[in-house]
Amino acid sequence: MSRIGPGEVERIAKLARLRLEPAEAAAMAADLDAVLDYVEQLAELDTREVAPTSHVTALATPLREDRVAASLAPEVAVANAPAAEGSAFEVPPVLEGVEE
Secondary structure: OOOHHHHHHHHHHHHHHOOOOOHHHHHHHHHHHHHHHHHHHHHOOOOOOOOOOOOOOOOOOOOOOOOOOOOOOOOHHOOOOEEEEEEEOOOOOOEEEEOO
């Protein structure tokens, strides 16, 4: 039984601003269904004795010493900005209905 159909793929594609042909949506639905089958198989594994890890091998994390350094002058930082006021970047509002 299919858990995800072409209609659901088309809905998600629209949210992602993707244009899919009907054949592509059907193929993607089949691929996603196969992924869900695989995840279902993984869920059947008994992992109670497996310690949680983020990597299977230890990773060396090179660290450097923090050093105080000169920062960029504000005027230089905004020199190539599309819009600036004094030493601040000007950006358009990102929330609808919020005015200055």
